[in-house]
Amino acid sequence: MSAIDYEIEDRTQATERHAAEPVRPSDVEGLRPLPRISIHAFCISERVQRVMEQCAHDRRMNRVSLRITHGNIAAAANMFSSTPTPNLIILETDAQPSAVLEELSPLAEVCDPSSRVIVIGRHNDIALYRELMRNGISEYIVSPFSMADMMSAISAIFVDPEAEPLGKTIAFIGAKGGVGSSTLAHNCAFGISTLFTTETVLADLDLPFGTANIDFDQDPATGIAEAVFSPERLDEVFLDRLLTSCSEHLSLLAAPSLLDRGYDYDRAAFQPILELLQRTAPVTVLDLPHAWCEWTRTVLSEADEIVITCAPDLANLRNAKNMIDALRKLRPNDKQPHLVLNQVGMLKRPEISPQDFFEPLELEPVAIIPFDAVLFGTAANSGRMIAELDAKSPTAEIMSQLAHLVTGRATLKKPKKSGLGSLLGMLRKK
Known part of the structure; x- marks a missing residue:
């Protein structure tokens, strides 16, 4: 099972208070197992954190090393200023569309060029999406979203769509x-x-x-x-x-x-x-x-x-x-x-x-x-x-x-x- 490192006190009690929404098997049935990659998710809301916890316990993530931290983009930039960045960084932000790129700037200075980034935001803004894609962000997801949405986004980045389907x-x-x-x-x-x-x-x-x-x-x-x-x-x-x-x-x-x-x-x-x-x-x-x-x-x-x-x-x-x-x-x-x-x-x-x-x-x-x-x-x-x-x-x-x-x-x-x-x-x- 995926390795999860929670950096929140009383994580067990918090999870019990905020039970995750059930996942329909049909929503994730067609998803492929992910390869051996490392992922670090920074969450600022309980809803997003619960979705990431659901991902962590899904069998398609068995080979993935997933770490979940309660923190914002600034916390990610501070952490990765002294440690290597993983294959994928997932960041949640509540900033206005005009301020998202500015919030990402400190992270861009310390992020390894080979690392991929998924941004989770609150605004369904096509202009913001295009701007993020032009600046090297792999995916922008609007909250609220489901576990299947997140798994599909990760699969689209790391699983070759041209590859033969798994048996x-x-x-x-x-x-x-x-x-x-x-x-x-x-x-x-x-x-x-x-x-x-x-x-x-x-x-x-x-x-x-x-x-x-x-x-x-x-x-x-x-x-x-x-x-x-x-x-x-x-x-x-x-x-x-x-x-x-x-x-x-x-x-x-x-x-x-x-x-x-x-x-x-x-x-x-x-x-x-x-x-x-x-x-x-x-x-x-x-x-x-x-x-x-x-x-x-x-x-x-x-x-x-x-x-x-x-x-x-x-x-x-x-x-x-x-x-x-x-x-x-x-x-x-x-x-x-x-x-x-x-x-x-x-x-x-x-x-x-x-x-x-x-x-x-x-x-x-x-x-x-x-x-x-x-x-x-x-x-x-x-x-x-x-x-x-x-x-x-x-x-x-x-x-x-x-x-x-x-x-x-x-x-x-x-x-x-x-x-x-x-x-x-x-x-x-x-």
Whole structure:
């Protein structure tokens, strides 16, 4: 998370008194992650300061070093007279349009030529805007403004608009081991690649016990371990050598599934390979193990979409609740994770009913998948996907709907009365 240095006494209490306005996920959904830059914001009003605090806690700012200071342009000039200026300085002013350039003059004398500047003012004055642009200011924003406005302005300065768009990252994780999260991830990746003819990479992040190679009947000699433990070798050529083709549009970054070493990682161990995948693949599906540590938190905090798979028992309910609460704090400006209830209706197993399961979570399920030992067992043992075995089954339809949902595509057709449609209908009626 971004480093924030508050230079105000009792900052925690002030933030609680002036809660930030909620951010709509749709406003920031299209924004790209920012590169590793340093930003120093000087704020004179609580409103602007709250917006900058929202920016600081957004996942797209994870690589940014952001410092927020309560002070005006004169305070910035005084500070930077003895310290280097950052990549971007954000300044708030309440001066009249005719006095803004004069207020900026002392800062211009100490500011590094490579530093960019955004000015926040109170007056919607086109003449002032043009004058600031002529004098090297990167952007002028009129207050009040939203977090999305500020993020868009920063992105316009530091993110190349001509660059290829970043690929979408979809992370799957189970609320408990053995709930079928990996099976859903593999079938969803297969569905995305076949339904939309989109180049898709499935990355198995469970290095010691991953099953993606088994589920796709593959035995690759290389995979994700080489990328994680040799980040200095990573480039597009090396990535191509590590990928295994599973179908025309689906590639696999397989786990070694060997216990010949310990698999201990630091929090950023997977970031180099995931950043490379974002630049090279339109869609990346991440199959995460059931674990909660620094590296899984980091991966989840930066994913575009998250799918949590649960089974209908008490341990899953508790874990799902804890995970959802934690993710809301990690990703305050993003959409909620998608919740899937799997293995429903297992013979002779006491279960929590769907309505009782989802009520305390305060989150509607996106899919409820009936337990089908024959279908899932046959698929796993034959190295094939559900859609390959029985494309017309209710479960295959659910997988298709899930693929549409996580990629943000419109549903091609309504679900059948069985499976997803009927189960969700029953849930809503109750």
